[in-house]
Amino acid sequence: MRVEIIKCLQDNYSYLLIDDTKNIGCVVDPGEAAPIIKHVEGNNIELKYILNTHHHYDHVGGNLELKKRYNSKIVGFKEDKDRIPEIDVLVEDNQKWKGENFEAKIYHIPGHTSGHIAFHFFLEKKIFTGDTLFSLGCGRIFEGTYEQMFNSLKKIKELPKDTQIYCGHEYTLQNSKFCESNDPDNSNLKSKIEEIKEKIKNGHPTIPSILSDEIECNIFLKAKDVESFSKLRDLKDNF
Template structure:
C-alpha cells in the first residue's frame, strides 16, 4: 500500500493511496481539486475511487471535478448519501470493501458529524480518522453529542497499538500546547514535544501517529487519568464528564 500525503487549503490533508498489486488508486477526503489533481498526475495519472469520511466541504471539495475528470466512483457512508456530492457506493458500518486487493472496514464514529466514518485497513495497520481523532486532539462536536464523540474515540482507542493514524488536519502544534497545559507531568508528552518540534522545523507532516502514542499522550484518550482529573479539580467526575470539560476548554483555547 502506497500513501501520498497531499496538503490542501490551510491545514487539511488529503491522502492518495494505491494498491501496488492491482494498480488501483483511491483518494481519501479530497479537499480541493488542484493539489489533488497535480499529485495524481505526478504519480499515477488515474483515480479509481474517492472516499469521504464525512460531508464537510473541506473534505469533499474536490469530489465533483475529480470524478468528472477521472471517472472515479465516490464512496461514502450510507447515512450521508444526500450530503456527499457524486456518491455512487454506499458504505455500511462494520462492513468491508476492497480497493484492488486492499480490504478496509468502515467504522461509524459519530460526534463531529452524525454521519462520520473512519476507514480501517486492518492488514496494513492503518486507519484514516478524518476529523474525529487527530494527533494529540479530537474534532469539535458539531452535529452529534459529547457522548457519541467519546464513544467513537474509544472505538479507535481499542484498535491495536501499532495502528498508524492518518487524520484530516495538521493541528498537532496547537493540540500539543493544550495537552501540556492540562497534563504537564506526562513524560511521554514531553518526549513527543521534541519529536513534533523537529518535524515542524524540517517542514514535515507530524502524522502519522499511532494508537499507542495517542493513548500515552492525547489528553482526549486519557480521561480516566487521575492526574488530569486533579488538574481540572474534578477528581470525582466520570470519564465522560472529563471529556466534555476538556472539549469545551479546547473549543476556546
Template sequence: MALEIVTVPCLSDNYAYIAKGPDGVCLIDAPEAGPIIDALDRRGWSLGTILITHHHPDHVQGVEELRARYGCKVMGPRAEEHKLPPLDMALEEGMNGGEGVGYTEPLHVPGHTLGHMAFHFPRAKAVFTADSLMALGCGRLFEGTPEMMWDSLSKLAALPPETMVYSGHEYTTSNAAFALTIEPGNNALISRAEAIAKARAKGEPTAQVPLSLELDTNPFLRAGHPDVKAAVGMPDASDVQVFAEIRKRKDNF
C-alpha cells in the same frame, strides 16, 4: 505488497491521503483537486475510488473535479448522503470490501458530525480518521454529543496499538500546547511536543502517527486515566464527563 500511502497537503491545513493497493488507487477525502491531481500525475497513477469521511466542504469540494477527470467511484456515509456529492455507494459500518492490504472497514465514528466515518485498513495497519481522532486531539462537536464522540474515540482506541493513524488536519502544534495544560508532567507528551516543533520547523507533516503514541499522549483518549481525572479536578467523574470537560477547555483554549 504493502499499501502505499501518500500524504497530500491541501488548502491551508487539510490532508488528503492516496492509498495504492492490489485492487487499485483510492483517495480518502478530497479537500481540493489540484494537489491530488499533481500527486497522482507524478506517480503515473489514475484514481479508482474516493472515500469520503464526512460532509464538511473542506473534505469534499474537490470531488466533482476528480470524478470528471478520472471517472472514479465516490463512496461515503449513508447517514450523510443527503449532504454529500452524489454517491455511487452509500456506506454503513459492516460494508467491508477490497483485496489484500486494500481490504477496508468503514467505521461509524459520530461526534464531529452525526454520520462521520473512519476507514480502517486492518491488513495494512492503517486507519484514516479525518476529524474524529486527530493527532493529539479530536474534532469539535459540531453535531454530536460528548457521549457520541467518547464512544467513537473508544472504538478507535481499541484498534491494535501499532495501527498508523492518518488524521485530517495539521493542528498538532496547537493540540500539543493544549495537551500540556492537561498533563504538563507527561514525559511522553513533552518529548512528542519537542519532536513536533522540530518537524514543523522543517515543514514536515505531524498528523500521521501510531495509535500507541496517541494512547500515551492524547488527552482526549486519556479521559479515563486516573492521572488525567485528577489533573482536571474530577477524580470521581465518569470517563465521558471528563472527556466533555477536556473538550470544553479545548474549545476555549
C-alpha cells in the same frame, strides 16, 4: 499499499493510497482537486476511488472535479447520501469495503458530524479518522453529542496499538499545547512535542501518529468517562 500525504487548502491533509502492483489509487477526503490531479498525473496513477469520512466541504470539495476527470467511484456513509456530492457506493458501520486490492473496515464514529466514518485498512494497520481523532486532539462536536464522540474515540482506542493514525488536519503542535497544559508531568508527551517541533522545523507532516503514542499523550484519550471528556472538550473550545 503506499500512502502519499497531500496538503490541501490551508491545513487539510488528503491521502493518496496507491497500489503499486496495478498503479491504481484511492484518495481520502480530497478538500480540493488540483493537488490530487497534480500528484495522480505526475505519477501516472489511475484514480479508482474517492473515500469521504464526512460531508464537510473541506473534505469533499474535490469530489466532483475528480469524478468527472477520472470516472472515480465515490464511497461514503449511507446516511450521508444526500450530503456527499455524487456519492456512488454507500457503506455502513462494521462493513468491510473492498475495491480492487484495497480493503477497509468501516467504523461509524459520530460526534463531529452525525455521519462521520473512519476507514480502517486493517491489513496495513492504518486508519483514516477524518476530523474525529487528531494527533493529540479530537474534533469539535458540531452535530453529535459528547457521549457519541467519547464512544467514537473509545472505538478507535481499542484497535491494535501499532495502528497508524491519519487525520484530516495539521493541528498537532497547537493540540500539544492544550495537552501539556492539562498533563504537565507527562514525560512521554514532552518527548513527543520535541519530535513534533523537529518535524515541523524540517517541513515534514506530523502525521501519521501511532495509536500507542496517542493513548499515552492525547488528553482526550486519557479521559476516563463522558463527564471528564466533556469538560476537556469545553476547555479546548475556549483554549
